[in-house]
Amino acid sequence: MTLPRRNLTAMLAVTAAAACLPIAGRAARSFRLGITPVFLDNDANLLEKLGRALFEASGFRVEFEQRRTYEEVTGLLLQGSVDVAWLCGYPYLQHQDVLSLLAVPVWQGRPLYQSYLIVGDEDSATRLNDLEGGVHAFSDPDSNSGYLMTTSDLIRNGRQPASFFSRAIFTYGHRNVVRAVASGLVRSGSVDGYVWEVLAAEEPALTQRTKVIGKSEWVGFPPFCARKDRMQEPHILTFQQALFALGSRDSGRKALELLRFDKLMQGEPALFDGIAERMRDLDALR
Amino acid sequence: MSQFFRIPLTARVTLVLAGLMVLLGVIASQQILTILNRVQTERIRELATAHVEALSVALGPSVLRNDVWEVYDTLERAARASDKGRIAFTAVSDASGLVLAATDPRRAPVGSDYAALAGQAHTLDTLSLRGAQPVLQLKAPLAFQDRLVGHIVSELDVGDLLAERSHIGYLLVFWNALATAGLALVGLFATRKIMAPFALLAERMSRSVGAPEPIPSEDLPRGETEFARLASTYNAMVAAVREKAEAERRLASRERFVSLGRLSSSLAHEINNPLGGLLNATDTIRKYADNPNVVRSSAELLERGLKHLRDVVRVTLEQNRIDRSGVPASLTDFEDLQLLIGPEVRRRAQELAWDIQISEAAVARLPSSQIRQILLNLLLNASAAAGESGQVALGAVEAQDGLRFKISDSGPGLSPAARQRLLPRQPVPLGGGVGLRLVHDLVQDLKGHIILSRNDTGNLLEVLFPQEQTDEG
Numbered sequence: 001m002t003l004p005r006r007n008l009t010a011m012l013a014v015t016a017a018a019a020c021l022p023i024a025g026r027a028a029r030s031f032r033l034g035i036t037p038v039f040l041d042n043d044a045n046l047l048e049k050l051g052r053a054l055f056e057a058s059g060f061r062v063e064f065e066q067r068r069t070y071e072e073v074t075g076l077l078l079q080g081s082v083d084v085a086w087l088c089g090y091p092y093l094q095h096q097d098v099l100s101l102l103a104v105p106v107w108q109g110r111p112l113y114q115s116y117l118i119v120g121d122e123d124s125a126t127r128l129n130d131l132e133g134g135v136h137a138f139s140d141p142d143s144n145s146g147y148l149m150t151t152s153d154l155i156r157n158g159r160q161p162a163s164f165f166s167r168a169i170f171t172y173g174h175r176n177v178v179r180a181v182a183s184g185l186v187r188s189g190s191v192d193g194y195v196w197e198v199l200a201a202e203e204p205a206l207t208q209r210t211k212v213i214g215k216s217e218w219v220g221f222p223p224f225c226a227r228k229d230r231m232q233e234p235h236i237l238t239f240q241q242a243l244f245a246l247g248s249r250d251s252g253r254k255a256l257e258l259l260r261f262d263k264l265m266q267g268e269p270a271l272f273d274g275i276a277e278r279m280r281d282l283d284a285l286r
Numbered sequence: 287m288s289q290f291f292r293i294p295l296t297a298r299v300t301l302v303l304a305g306l307m308v309l310l311g312v313i314a315s316q317q318i319l320t321i322l323n324r325v326q327t328e329r330i331r332e333l334a335t336a337h338v339e340a341l342s343v344a345l346g347p348s349v350l351r352n353d354v355w356e357v358y359d360t361l362e363r364a365a366r367a368s369d370k371g372r373i374a375f376t377a378v379s380d381a382s383g384l385v386l387a388a389t390d391p392r393r394a395p396v397g398s399d400y401a402a403l404a405g406q407a408h409t410l411d412t413l414s415l416r417g418a419q420p421v422l423q424l425k426a427p428l429a430f431q432d433r434l435v436g437h438i439v440s441e442l443d444v445g446d447l448l449a450e451r452s453h454i455g456y457l458l459v460f461w462n463a464l465a466t467a468g469l470a471l472v473g474l475f476a477t478r479k480i481m482a483p484f485a486l487l488a489e490r491m492s493r494s495v496g497a498p499e500p501i502p503s504e505d506l507p508r509g510e511t512e513f514a515r516l517a518s519t520y521n522a523m524v525a526a527v528r529e530k531a532e533a534e535r536r537l538a539s540r541e542r543f544v545s546l547g548r549l550s551s552s553l554a555h556e557i558n559n560p561l562g563g564l565l566n567a568t569d570t571i572r573k574y575a576d577n578p579n580v581v582r583s584s585a586e587l588l589e590r591g592l593k594h595l596r597d598v599v600r601v602t603l604e605q606n607r608i609d610r611s612g613v614p615a616s617l618t619d620f621e622d623l624q625l626l627i628g629p630e631v632r633r634r635a636q637e638l639a640w641d642i643q644i645s646e647a648a649v650a651r652l653p654s655s656q657i658r659q660i661l662l663n664l665l666l667n668a669s670a671a672a673g674e675s676g677q678v679a680l681g682a683v684e685a686q687d688g689l690r691f692k693i694s695d696s697g698p699g700l701s702p703a704a705r706q707r708l709l710p711r712q713p714v715p716l717g718g719g720v721g722l723r724l725v726h727d728l729v730q731d732l733k734g735h736i737i738l739s740r741n742d743t744g745n746l747l748e749v750l751f752p753q754e755q756t757d758e759g
Contacts, residue, residue: 135396137355167396171355184392185358 031060031239034073034085036140037173046258053251057242060235068172070142077227084239088222089272090144093279096269100231102224103243104267107194107260111221111267114193115145117214118181125188126213128153134187136165137180140172143192144275149216150190152278155285175199182209194221198260220271224264295484299477304470311462315455322454326447327415330422334442335410337373338426340364341438345378346430352380354396358387365389374421375441377403381434404439420445483513487520500524534723557598560591567591601625615654617646620682623658627665627678636672639679648684652751656728663725664693664747667704671697671745688752696744705738 031054051062065082067073070091077085078095084102092099104111119125128150139146151161161168169186171177174195181189193215200207224243226236243264246252256263290298341364348356361376377388379400388394394403407423408414415422421441428436478485486505491498500521507514567584574580601622620642631638649657661680668678672695681692704722729736734751 135354167354169354169396171359176355176359180355180358183358183362184390185354185387185396186391 029060029235030063031058031084031235032063032065032082034065034067034076034082034087036067036070036073036086046255049251049258050255053246053249053255054239054242056249056251057245058235058238060239060242070140074142077225080227080230083230083236084224084226086222087225088140088142088144089220089275090148090279091142092223092225093272093276094142098228099225100228101267101269102226102231102236102240103264104223104271105221105259105264106262107221109262110218111265111271112218113145113221114218115149115216116191116193116196116212117150117188118178118191118196118210118212119188120181120184121209121211123187123211123213128214129157129159130213131188132159132164133166135167135169135185137177137186137189138168138170139174139177139189139191140170143174143190144219144222144278145192145216146174146177146190148275148278148282152281153214153216155281161285178206178210182206188213192222201260217274219274220267223267296474296477296481299481300470300474303473303477304466307466307469308462311458311466315458315462318458319451319455322451323415326444326451327413330415330442330444330447331410331413333372334413334424334426334440337440338410338424338428338438341376341378342428342430345428346435349378349380349386349428349436350430352386354387358391361387361389372443373440374443377439378428379437379439381436383437386436400437400439404437407439415444415447415451418444418448420448483507483517487513487517490520498524498527557595560594564588564591597625613654614650615652615657617642617644617649619649619654619658620680623661623665623680626662627669630666630669631678634669634673635675636669637675637677639677639681641679641681644682644684644689648689649682652689652732656732660725660728660749661691661693663722664749667722668693668695668697668745668747671695671700673697677744685750686753688750690751691749692746693749694744694746699740699745700738700747 033054047064051064054060054062065073065076067076070088073082073085074087074091074095076082077087078098087099092101107113117128117131119131125131136150138150141147154161154164169180171180171189174192177189177191178196178199180186189210196207196210196212224240226240230236244266246256247263290301293301341361344360344364345357347353348360357378361378365371365373365376373389375389375393377385377394377400379385383400385394385396385398385400385403387396404423404425407425410424410426413422413424420443422444423439423441425437425439427434428438486501490501498520501517506517506521564587567587570584571581571588574584604622620640624638624640627638665678665680669676672678677694677696679692679694681694683690683692726736729749732751734749737748737750739746739748
């Protein structure tokens with residue numbers, strides 16, 4: 001995630017992270033968790049701590065399978081190449097018939113987050129309509145906060161998303177959206193509100209060059225998902241319990257602290273109703 | 287240029303040496319800076335080529351897909367990792383020339399025109415540091431899979447290279463200056479050593495004004511060097527000059543007697559004329575010894591004649607007294623001069639004007655012997671110049687600037703030879719007398735000046751003895 005890049009050097013292979021675990025035994029079963037840099041940036045320290053916490057909680061040696069896009073990670077989950085994936089509400093809903101919610105992070109007391117519309121700090125725009133004709137940065141075409149929210153807002157405003165902006169680019173990372181806006185590469189961007197707030201605390205120099213001109217309604221936080229047909233598999237259930245129990249151990253608390261989560265909880269599909277509405281708006285256009 | 291030749295020879299040789307060193311330093315420095323420029327240009331070309339090749343490899347697929355973010359992200363990471371921030375700016379466009387991304391997106395926004403950025407940019411082949419600004423602009427095609435997919439324009443910060451060149455330039459100037467100064471100093475010592483015999487020669491020549499001294503035999507260089515020959519030639523020349531000066535001195539002392547010789551015939555006449563009368567008087571006394579009136583009148587005649595002869599003899603003796611040095615001049619000297627010149631003037635039936643308007647005290651500041659010698663020579667010369675029935679005059683006044691003697695005559699003027707003898711610092715021409723030269727030397731000894739002029743009525747020669755000098759005299 002775009003969280004602290006304190007120890008970030010280069011992408012660490014998930015296996016390497018697991019190999020670092022001192023108590024990892026030969027007998028420990030591996031568990032494959034799909035992630036994307038869209039939400040979770042390549043923070044080796046975070047991955048190492050999360051992996052350790054999950055190992056301690058579940059006994060599984062967690063292998064992080066990282067892909068560039070939600071589409072790729074969702075594909076891995078659907079085809080069974082990963083056991084669980086940390087997705088966005090939008091791809092979850094896209095495949096709601098085959099995917100189940102495993103856990104939803106609780107941030108600032110609620111399992112909810114917003115999408116932010118940001119511009120450069122000196123930009124005169126105050127709302128979405130002011131951004132017409134500019135270059136806009138989305139994070140991922142399958143991201144709720146980084147694509148769906150803004151696109152559906154345009155549809156609700158009666159505008160054509162394809163022609164509203166002079167050019168739309170995908171950065172495949174919420175932090176990259178902030179970088180693109182801050183550097184002036186694009187005029188505006190759609191970004192995960194949770195990521196922006198965490199960045200504002202961790203890298204204020206970056207977010208200070210941007211400003212938020214729009215916030216969406218609160219919708220369900222990006223969830224951990226598994227295939228419905230595998231939900232009853234013991235190791236999936238064990239992993240789910242490990243997620244819920246993260247706060248009960250030091251390692252888990254450290255991981256939650258890094259992620260700025262209160263805990264992870266069993267989420268209801270209704271959390272994502274707002275996203276579902278927007279998907280319908282988008283589908284109506286198609 | 288003429289100023290240059292006034293500088294001592296030692297310094298001149300040193301200056302020429304230093305000049306040649308400076309010239310050598312300038313040429314060598316130019317060569318070094320040219321080579322440095324070439325090396326730096328090659329270095330920056332290699333770096334630019336590597337930069338373009340790396341970007342082509344890294345960005346080719348992204349540019350082909352028009353992936354703005356990937357291009358930007360790659361450029362930004364490359365800029366952060368670039369050699370000492372050498373790449374100050376890079377923009378990449380697609381094949382149609384629209385900017386995809388730049389390290390400074392505000393300067394080159396997405397979709398802006400690449401040509402506006404690359405207008406004055408160099409290509410890899412023309413990239414050069416010669417006369418470069420601190421930031422070099424470079425443009426290059428972006429090829430991927432052997433086809434043109436875009437363009438790159440970069441700005442290379444070469445300020446450090448230019449500063450390095452400038453620093454080396456200053457170092458070269460400094461060390462060249464130091465080396466030149468050092469060698470000039472060595473050259474100065476060496477030249478002084480080499481030129482020492484000539485300095486000795488010059489010192490000997492200028493030790494006493496007008497009387498060069500020979501180089502002592504112990505100082506003469508050994509061997510058959512140029513200077514040995516020069517020194518012996520110089521010594522021979524000094525000997526010749528001394529002999530000539532001695533001859534002149536002898537001639538000058540003889541001049542006094544020459545002028546006396548000229549006077550002697552006049553004196554003979556002067557004595558001879560009354561002698562006839564005196565002899566007649568003795569005959570008359572003898573013949574009319576018993577006539578007291580005749581004897582008395584003849585005796586008176588004899589007395590007057592003899593007194594005149596006595597005066598003539600006294601003055602002549604006075605003029606030729608051997609030791610008169612230190613005797614101050616007096617107005618009597620002018621009376622004597624009048625007596626001395628009188629016979630010459632009368633012989634030529636000339637008119638003599640005599641106007642002495644100076645006090646006894648003023649004239650006493652001058653030595654008697656020299657002033658008599660000066661004025662007698664000038665008066666004899668004036669008389670000779672005035673010719674038969676001419677006019678000769680002597681005037682003496684106490685002017686503000688000193689004692690001023692004016693000798694004038696109605697003659698045609700001094701000949702060039704005579705003028706040369708009188709005027710200062712003129713070589714004495716061969717032949718002729720030395721009387722006028724003697725006048726010149728005596729006047730100079732008394733620190734006086736001779737002024738020659740000519741007006742409608744004849745020649746005027748003034749001898750001025752300035753006040754302060756006359757005070758000393």
